[in-house]
Amino acid sequence: MNSPVRKKGVLRTLAAALMLMMSGMALAEGSVDLSQSPEVSATPEGAIRMPKQQERMALNYVNQPPMIPHSVDGYQVTTNTNRCLQCHGVEHYRTTGAPRISPTHFMDSDGKVLSGVAPRRYFCLQCHVPQTDAPPIVENTFTPSQGFGK
Template sequence: MKSNVLKKRLSLWAMLLSLAIAGAAYATSNGVDLSVSPEVSGTAEGQVRMPKEQDRMALNYVNQPPMIPHSVDGYQVTKNTNRCLQCHGVQSYRATNSPRISPTHFMDSDGKVLGEVAPRRYFCLQCHVPQADAAPIVGNSFTPAPGFGQ
């Protein structure tokens, strides 16, 4: 029994490795330089200096998760604690003058309203990212939706 499980796992890893190699070969053959490092400012290569606090940036499209206008260095978000909710939680947002967490964050995947933040919305940094005025790592031609991004 263990032998079959081991064979399946090895097959899966071999397939994933093959896909990664094929993807890199395809990108390289189509002129994509995989060794490009971003041009960023900061103290160490590859790190962007995050401002402690700044104005909120405009959204670029409907339902875009707002970006975080402050540093999150040292913030702890684990299954037992969420530093973001100390300021943005339902009981604390008024005292800290912070935006309140959206009511949608209290709904489970079936639309049922919960008494606390839904597990799928608990890890804030999976959708909300710190904003930085940094050069894009990969160039793109994205333009904000009409009426957005101003």
């Protein structure tokens, strides 16, 4: 019998080999090195500015997490605090005018309804991203599902 430690070592080795193989294939195909892209700059002069507030963008596919139509600069989301819930939480959305957090965000992975936001849905920026009209870093040929994106 193989020990669990030995199995983990074998899995790590296989994962590392797969990553190396995939990166080699990407280089052979002439992939874009995003760290060298001239359109993206970490300097203040070239930084992409987020608008303070804008109209909400249309969704592009079923169950797409809505994009954030305002800047989130300085928002704190940690295990102890979530700035998003100060406007979007069930206690506040009526007074702030912000959309209410979806009921699905209160279900755990087993579908059990919780009294608070489920841990897997607590870190909003994992799924919801700020809108911007920044130019794409790489070519994008995605087209919205029929009836979406309008």
